Amino acid sequence: MRLTLPSRPLLVDPGASGLVAEIEAYLASLPAPARRPAPYICPMICPHGQVLQPWNAEHLPPRRTLRDRLARRAARPLPVSAAEHLRLTSRYLTQYGWLQGAMWDPAGRVCLLGAQAAVLGHGYGTAATVRTARAQLMEVLHSTGRPVSSPDQYNDRPTTRQSDVHRLLEHAALRAARLRL
Template sequence: MLTTLPLPDSLSLTPQGSALIAEIEAYLATLPVQARAVVPFICNYGSTVQRWNAGLPQPQASLLDRLAHRPARPIEVSVADHLRLTSRYLTEVGWVQGRLWDSAGRVCLLGAQTAVLLNGYGTPYTVSRARNQVMEVLHATGRPVASPDVFNDAPTTRQSDVHLLLDRASARAFSLGI
């Protein structure tokens, strides 16, 4: 919940300013809890705390996007970058088996790929190609499963296995130039 700070008497709020504040508060209310949480810029050990999408620009809605009430154009990412972002997203929010997400906000492999896409990085075609790379790695490593989701939900699969799979698939995509 946002709290409003009292303004000094010398400052007066215009109707346009009030509308902007209301728009910002409405936007912040739509963000997941993790995005609203205040985190330190420097952790106790001295390394910089970074979000899963650090180093990439945020998707910015153009004036036409805002007028048409549509999301911003996605940031173009390669298949290799999508797989790396998926792994970083899983690291930040946590991993779960047997469902897309749980009440704590953790996601499965498909849920992480969907979240990366919904946050404006890549296109559905990028996600499809990334899933193909994951399948290629699964089959090349002797795990002939029907989909990456079956691998994710297997009782023997651990979060580290998913990260290793994503890393190998990303390296494969990078070597193919996609």
């Protein structure tokens, strides 16, 4: 059996067949794709009327001086109080997500200790600031009847939720501000 090709080319006109109109009607019937706005590139308004901001919006990041660049060293950390450190930690957890059982994961989520380390690593405060902030966390935990050996142990408890960690950070920040630490 021999296959023969037509002598003239086969011309297909999708417009004449109604195919284009059918595809356009189908696409118009689909729901609009759910898009996640890039909150820190193009701010959107949250239901409470505030513009979403990066976790460190209240504080400019540390800048390397000419002397720092010549010495090839990191910028000096910005001085922050223990209360500011705790608020920055809460905002960092809000932006990147909270985690239990590990300091961080590939998705960028962090535990309480990981968030404190990240805030310190971004140049806000010193190791002494973090120690003072952790002491305030322990004071709040013990004064509210949750005796643990460290804030990390509280973070990793199966009954602890992210809102509990934020509440703990806020209470410790208020206590540190009251004591001017």
